[in-house]
Amino acid sequence: MEKVLHDLFEEVEVYINDIGCFSTSWDKHMSLLDIVLSRLEDAGFTINPLKCEWGVKETDFLGHWLTPNGHKPWKKKARNFNWGPDQQKSFEQMKAIVARDALLAYPDNTIPFDIETDASDYQLGAVIKQKGRPIAYYSRKLNFAQRNYTTIEKELLSIVETFREYRDILLGGQINVYTDHKSLTHDMTKFTTQRVLRWRLLPDEFGATYHYKQGASNFIADALSRVPSSIPVGEEQETKPNDMQHAYDLADGLLVHPDFDEEGRHPFQFDTVHEYQFRDRGLQSCVNSRQEYQRHLYGSKTLVTYCKNGEEPKICIPDEMLSRLVKYYHEISAHVEGATRLEQTIRRHYFHPKLSEAVQKLVLSCDTCQKNKRGSKTYGQLAPREAVLLPWQE
Numbered sequence: 172m173e174k175v176l177h178d179l180f181e182e183v184e185v186y187i188n189d190i191g192c193f194s195t196s197w198d199k200h201m202s203l204l205d206i207v208l209s210r211l212e213d214a215g216f217t218i219n220p221l222k223c224e225w226g227v228k229e230t231d232f233l234g235h236w237l238t239p240n241g242h243k244p245w246k247k248k249a250r251n252f253n254w255g256p257d258q259q260k261s262f263e264q265m266k267a268i269v270a271r272d273a274l275l276a277y278p279d280n281t282i283p284f285d286i287e288t289d290a291s292d293y294q295l296g297a298v299i300k301q302k303g304r305p306i307a308y309y310s311r312k313l314n315f316a317q318r319n320y321t322t323i324e325k326e327l328l329s330i331v332e333t334f335r336e337y338r339d340i341l342l343g344g345q346i347n348v349y350t351d352h353k354s355l356t357h358d359m360t361k362f363t364t365q366r367v368l369r370w371r372l373l374p375d376e377f378g379a380t381y382h383y384k385q386g387a388s389n390f391i392a393d394a395l396s397r398v399p400s401s402i403p404v405g406e407e408q409e410t411k412p413n414d415m416q417h418a419y420d421l422a423d424g425l426l427v428h429p430d431f432d433e434e435g436r437h438p439f440q441f442d443t444v445h446e447y448q449f450r451d452r453g454l455q456s457c458v459n460s461r462q463e464y465q466r467h468l469y470g471s472k473t474l475v476t477y478c479k480n481g482e483e484p485k486i487c488i489p490d491e492m493l494s495r496l497v498k499y500y501h502e503i504s505a506h507v508e509g510a511t512r513l514e515q516t517i518r519r520h521y522f523h524p525k526l527s528e529a530v531q532k533l534v535l536s537c538d539t540c541q542k543n544k545r546g547s548k549t550y551g552q553l554a555p556r557e558a559v560l561l562p563w564q565e
Contacts, residue, residue, distance in 0.1 A: 179207070182194060189232070285301065286379075331374065348380065348382065351384055355381055447492050454489055464477060464487065494529060514527055
């Protein structure tokens with residue numbers, strides 16, 4: 172049903188086999204119902220009239236009670252929650268599990284330290300334990316030069332950096348180092364690399380004993396050495412693509428989005444924009460009557476752009492695609508941009524004379540944005556501090 176009604180997302184909400192239709196007037200509602208029912212019939216869907224509500228101002232939908240003024244908890248779910256001995260027991264068990272697995276234990280020098288280390292192509296990872304309980308975690312990225320080290324150098328660097336970071340805790344204690352690189356458990360004097368021999372001096376100061384641990388069981392250190400990061404250190408490139416190519420990338424779409432069609436195409440590909448622009452009579456008339464509206468070749472498609480006072484050309488969005496474009500940018504920004512910043516982001520590459528109105532309407536109707544927006548009320552002045560005339564006077 173989502174595919175059948177995908178272009179009516181502003182007025183129709185679909186979740187599995189539940190459909191909600193919302194309108195601001197009776198005439199619009201009747202017209203919307205006619206469109207929805209016709210599409211369902213053409214697609215072969217049937218509905219049960221006994222399970223439907225028609226033309227109501229308030230109703231329950233997906234666990235919420237919807238009203239013209241907002242939504243509130245469903246009446247059937249708004250009942251008292253009885254907290255008894257069973258609930259308290261479960262709560263205490265959850266607290267014990269969380270505390271046992273998440274909290275770091277205090278180090279005890281009378282108990283041996285177990286250090287598990289690992290290294291990947293981009294990061295180092297290690298965990299310090301005592302009797303199976305974590306004492307500390309360590310993880311950091313490799314710089315550009317360190318990423319060119321050999322495998323044994325990276326694995327040894329993970330051990331060395333852990334000793335350097337937690338020297339105050341480890342020095343003087345009995346230490347067992349576990350690594351999934353078996354070469355580190357042998358006599359290191361066989362290696363002629365000066366860097367490896369020099370690094371080995373630091374762990375020897377602690378009198379550590381080395382043990383081999385298979386990679387499958389060394390999962391904590393392995394996970395810490397593979398923490399997702401943005402761009403590896405040293406690979407940052409300051410690219411400056413031309414404006415047309417940058418607009419092409421934006422329109423072609425780099426993110427997976429629910430508005431993809433059945434063929435997996437992005438909703439703002441050039442062929443889609445070209446098709447909607449051709450159907451927009453108002454836009455076509457502007458091209459013939461106003462010099463700001465021009466045609467540019469994007470890939471294999473000719474699109475209408477807006478260029479004023481020698482500025483960069485911006486793709487003109489047809490009326491039918493305006494709301495979809497605004498909603499798309501609003502969702503990929505994770506609702507963190509207000510109306511002003513959202514409009515500025517879209518205007519970098521797109522143009523529509525009513526873009527401001529569309530952005531304001533969407534942001535004001537977004538429940539997430541209204542709950543998380545910053546208040547405009549400023550704080551008052553700090554309370555004046557009373558003068559102290561004598562010592563110890565409060």
